[in-house]
Amino acid sequence: MICCICKVEEIKGMGNNPEPVKSMTGRFGNRCCDFCNYSVVLPARMASASAEIADKAESVAKELEKVTNQRDNLVAMVRNVLADFVEIIKVEKQSLAVQDSERHQGWLEAMSCAVSTIETNFEHCYEKINKEND
Ligand SMILES: [Zn+2]
Numbered sequence: 001m002i003c004c005i006c007k008v009e010e011i012k013g014m015g016n017n018p019e020p021v022k023s024m025t026g027r028f029g030n031r032c033c034d035f036c037n038y039s040v041v042l043p044a045r046m047a048s049a050s051a052e053i054a055d056k057a058e059s060v061a062k063e064l065e066k067v068t069n070q071r072d073n074l075v076a077m078v079r080n081v082l083a084d085f086v087e088i089i090k091v092e093k094q095s096l097a098v099q100d101s102e103r104h105q106g107w108l109e110a111m112s113c114a115v116s117t118i119e120t121n122f123e124h125c126y127e128k129i130n131k132e133n134d
Pocket residue numbers: 003004005006007008009032033034035036037
């Protein structure tokens with residue numbers, strides 16, 4: 001049998017599967033010689049495998065970007081909620097300062113303290129998560 005790729009080499013024994021360069025389903029079953037196998041067929045298989053890997057890597061990168069954007073949006077939402085909370089506390093504090101109520105004042109101090117603790121912890125945890133992901 002003659003090699004289906006170079007059409008020169010006489011194949012001794014079983015020969016090699018020529019896919020993806022040539023279909024195996026020729027008239028008598030296509031086979032290729034060792035030289036064509038190593039110089040043409042195997043590089044073609046590696047190229048198609050690398051293209052597949054590159055495609056997969058690209059889709060993983062896209063997914064990662066999506067997740068990263070979602071995370072950034074969530075972080076921005078949490079920061080906005082905290083900022084709104086701080087603003088509400090400030091406004092309440094001002095209006096109650098006018099009424100000069102010590103009981104309310106104490107409660108507002110506690111709330112301010114809680115908010116700044118939440119903010120500090122949030123930024124601390126966020127930094128920690130970012131470091132772990134690097
Ligand atoms: Zn050949």
